Amino acid sequence: MPSTEDSGARSKPSLPWALSRGRRATIAALTVTAVLTGTALFGAGQATAERSAPGTDREIPNIDKVKEQIADYYGDVETPDGEHYASPKSDYAKQVRGIAADAQRDLKRDMAKEHEKTGHGHKPAIVVDVDDTTLLTYNFERQIGYNFDPKLQDEYLRTTDMDAVFGMKKLVNWADKSGITVFFLTGRSEKQRDWSVRNLKNVGYKTPVGTKHFFLKDEEHPPPYLECGADCTTVQYKSGTRKHFESMGFRILANLGDQYSDLKGGHAERTYKLPNPMYFLP
Numbered sequence: 001m002p003s004t005e006d007s008g009a010r011s012k013p014s015l016p017w018a019l020s021r022g023r024r025a026t027i028a029a030l031t032v033t034a035v036l037t038g039t040a041l042f043g044a045g046q047a048t049a050e051r052s053a054p055g056t057d058r059e060i061p062n063i064d065k066v067k068e069q070i071a072d073y074y075g076d077v078e079t080p081d082g083e084h085y086a087s088p089k090s091d092y093a094k095q096v097r098g099i100a101a102d103a104q105r106d107l108k109r110d111m112a113k114e115h116e117k118t119g120h121g122h123k124p125a126i127v128v129d130v131d132d133t134t135l136l137t138y139n140f141e142r143q144i145g146y147n148f149d150p151k152l153q154d155e156y157l158r159t160t161d162m163d164a165v166f167g168m169k170k171l172v173n174w175a176d177k178s179g180i181t182v183f184f185l186t187g188r189s190e191k192q193r194d195w196s197v198r199n200l201k202n203v204g205y206k207t208p209v210g211t212k213h214f215f216l217k218d219e220e221h222p223p224p225y226l227e228c229g230a231d232c233t234t235v236q237y238k239s240g241t242r243k244h245f246e247s248m249g250f251r252i253l254a255n256l257g258d259q260y261s262d263l264k265g266g267h268a269e270r271t272y273k274l275p276n277p278m279y280f281l282p
């Protein structure tokens with residue numbers, strides 16, 4: 001956890017705010033001039049409908065401090081050979097275990113209701129994402145400085161197993177034993193299938209991970225049920241694949257993912273957002 005001292009320091013302005021009116025006015029005038037003359041130079045930072053350019057540096061978290069906070073949140077543990085893992089006692093671990101437990105409680109209730117009914121035609125299922133939903137990328141992300149690189153990802157997946165996300169293995173294995181089909185649905189590419197399957201099995205996911213249960217993004221040969229083909233956004237790819245599961249007679253009781261793009265687009269009765277402060281995928 002960040003120390004109280006650190007938190008206190010962050011909450012205080014780092015520059016004196018008690019500037020004279022005249023001094024503030026001068027700064028404001030300079031800023032306007034910079035905006036008027038610097039549009040071409042600073043165009044990328046201008047306000048848009050989705051985001052606005054920070055007016056001062058104080059609106060921007062310091063990137064090194066954010067990395068420290070991430071390490072604290074995951075309860076960073078360094079091994080003698082320099083690998084970094086999340087602690088099972090970390091706040092991250094507590095949070096994701098809580099979400100997995102909530103999902104299991106809701107699914108138990110769903111399944112009890114299902115058993116009360118007679119003649120229902122739908123097969124219960126859940127959909128889970130892979131990175132930072134069932135497998136934890138923390139060590140990899142830290143190694144690459146939180147700056148994604150597909151070649152480094154290939155190398156990591158080929159050579160290294162990621163840990164299971166706390167609580168998720170228990171949820172997934174319980175669901176499978178309870179008659180709920182588990183679909184893994186990931187933005188990882190089809191060519192990363194074997195490495196991903198090996199990893200899931202090695203860390204204890206016991207549910208089927210063959211081609212009928214594990215869906216990766218195949219941009220070379222997109223499946224016919226995806227109308228957007230190789231040009232799907234993440235939301236189109238994921239919601240379109242869930243729609244495909246429904247068309248096969250599955251009722252998706254729960255959809256779990258660490259990105260909002262995993263969860264948007266419908267075709268699931270409930271969604272569960274897992275935490276991920278390391279990256280954002282639209």
Ligand SMILES: [Mg+2]
Pocket residue numbers: 129130131132133257258259
């Ligand atoms: Mg993910």
